[in-house]
Amino acid sequence: MASLTVRQLDEKLKKLLRLRAARHGRSMEDEVRTILRAAADEAGREALETFQPPSKTPARAAAPVTRRVLVVIGGGIAAYKSLDLIRRLKERGIAVRCVLTKAAEQFVTPLSAGAIVGERAFTDLFDRDSEFDVGHIRLAREADLIVVAPATADLMAKIAGGHADDLATAVLLATGAKVLLAPAMNPHMWANKATQRNAAQLAADGFAFVGPNEGEMAEAGERGLGRMAEPLEIAAAADKWLASAGAQPLKGRRVLVTSGPTHEPIDPVRYIANRSSGKQGHAIAAAAARAGADVTLVSGPVNIPDPPGATVVHVESARDMLRAVERAMPVDVAIFAAAVADWRVDAAGGQKIKKKPGQAAPALALVENPDILATVAHRKSQRPKLVIGFAAETENVVAHAKDKLARKGCDWILANDVSPETGIMGGDRNTIQLVRASGVEPWPPQSKDDVAATLVARIAEELEEKKA
Numbered sequence: 421m422a423s424l425t426v427r428q429l430d431e432k433l434k435k436l437l438r439l440r441a442a443r444h445g446r447s448m449e450d451e452v453r454t455i456l457r458a459a460a461d462e463a464g465r466e467a468l469e470t471f472q473p474p475s476k477t478p479a480r481a482a483a484p485v486t487r488r489v490l491v492v493i494g495g496g497i498a499a500y501k502s503l504d505l506i507r508r509l510k511e512r513g514i515a516v517r518c519v520l521t522k523a524a525e526q527f528v529t530p531l532s533a534g535a536i537v538g539e540r541a542f543t544d545l546f547d548r549d550s551e552f553d554v555g556h557i558r559l560a561r562e563a564d565l566i567v568v569a570p571a572t573a574d575l576m577a578k579i580a581g582g583h584a585d586d587l588a589t590a591v592l593l594a595t596g597a598k599v600l601l602a603p604a605m606n607p608h609m610w611a612n613k614a615t616q617r618n619a620a621q622l623a624a625d626g627f628a629f630v631g632p633n634e635g636e637m638a639e640a641g642e643r644g645l646g647r648m649a650e651p652l653e654i655a656a657a658a659d660k661w662l663a664s665a666g667a668q669p670l671k672g673r674r675v676l677v678t679s680g681p682t683h684e685p686i687d688p689v690r691y692i693a694n695r696s697s698g699k700q701g702h703a704i705a706a707a708a709a710r711a712g713a714d715v716t717l718v719s720g721p722v723n724i725p726d727p728p729g730a731t732v733v734h735v736e737s738a739r740d741m742l743r744a745v746e747r748a749m750p751v752d753v754a755i756f757a758a759a760v761a762d763w764r765v766d767a768a769g770g771q772k773i774k775k776k777p778g779q780a781a782p783a784l785a786l787v788e789n790p791d792i793l794a795t796v797a798h799r800k801s802q803r804p805k806l807v808i809g810f811a812a813e814t815e816n817v818v819a820h821a822k823d824k825l826a827r828k829g830c831d832w833i834l835a836n837d838v839s840p841e842t843g844i845m846g847g848d849r850n851t852i853q854l855v856r857a858s859g860v861e862p863w864p865p866q867s868k869d870d871v872a873a874t875l876v877a878r879i880a881e882e883l884e885e886k887k888a
């Protein structure tokens with residue numbers, strides 16, 4: 421697979437690919453990557469996980485190890501989803517290690533788990549290499565969080581009983597880290613009194629749970645409570661626990677976020693606005709606060725609650741927003757997620773404009789609003805170390821984003837396609853391409869919370885790499 425290049429495809433396929441890439445404003449390589457990622461997401465096939473198509477984008481430097489998660493894979497049919505979980509954790513800048521139980525090896529191989537983790541997966545308690553090299557005590561100690569996925573009924577029983585007869589249970593007994601269990605089993609096994617007793621004991625002992633969820637089981641025709649939580653759900657729960665466990669990669673940093681639409685008055689009762697919900701900007705503010713940053717959120721009028729942990733300044737118009745942003749300076753990182761109205765009414769009336777019979781509709785003379793992002797990015801003094809903008813586009817997404825990056829003088833642009841058919845405007849999901857001077861990095865379609873977590877992880881890496 422590593423030798424596959426666009427050049428080797430047949431002419432017809434190349435033409436189709438070229439058309440598709442042009443339509444989406446991507447390079448052909450980026451288009452191949454997007455197609456593969458969608459296919460891997462859909463099929464959940466392990467083989468695609470390790471495929472790296474050729475790219476002009478320089479490989480990112482290894483992330484500094486700020487947060488470490490040990491994934492323990494138990495022996496259940498849901499084990500294949502744990503490979504996706506590892507990928508999702510790594511996307512968030514989390515360093516992952518992996519232990520497989522003997523039963524897990526019936527479902528996934530240590531080789532495939534190791535390939536996704538990027539180092540060997542551990543399996544044996546009495547393994548010369550692992551005992552002398554890493555060993556169960558080090559595995560237990562060198563994790564900020566342990567995620568057991570799938571946590572089978574048998575594995576839960578062993579942990580609740582304090583067993584330590586294999587590597588997974590020995591690590592779990594030896595660790596002082598928080599443990600997050602993602603149970604997965606047949607609904608009858610989950611409902612069984614013994615399992616419920618074990619789950620209650622584990623909860624009382626301080627273990628955290630994500631799922632199980634209700635739904636179809638692997639066994640034909642079975643449904644009920646027992647499905648393992650989805651990888652993104654588990655990754656989000658892991659993020660939450662890592663934050664509460666004190667892994668705060670943005671501790672000591674000041675972060676400014678703008679969010680929501682602006683309202684530009686026409687008169688005291690009417691205004692010009694747009695469809696922005698503020699969900700993405702608010703999610704970023706919440707994720708940055710969870711990561712330990714001192715966050716100021718400057719929000720336009722939205723119908724969602726203030727995110728926990730951030731200082732929120734509520735504003736109406738673009739000019740109010742700029743004033744609030746200037747007041748929040750200096751900051752280390754400024755993220756401009758607001759959908760600022762480009763124009764305002766030149767002379768907004770002090771009184772309500774009245775209809776007068778027989779008179780023509782009033783003409784609204786518009787003037788351009790200040791560009792808040794460009795103003796901050798071009799500051800001569802106290803420019804934030806990292807200035808990040810969004811580019812909401814309906815066509816030629818990457819080309820427009822690259823143009824905005826240069827024109828506005830910011831460091832990164834998170835570009836997204838907001839055509840009505842994507843449902844991004846006001847919706848809960850987002851598909852981002854991170855555009856930097858060094859290249860374009862497409863992110864998989866994910867929830868706005870996950871976009872926020874991925875962005876925060878990237879920011880932490882960047883500040884660490886620059887030692888800024």
Ligand code: CTP
Nearest residue numbers: 756757758760789790791792793809810811812
């Ligand atoms: N932005 C801003 N102030 C403005 C307009 C935009 O801070 N007056 C920021 C947005 O928050 C976003 C980025 O600039 O981070 C790009 O916004 P967008 O609306 O996509 O770009 P525009 O400059 O408005 O360009 P156009 O409308 O031509 O696409």
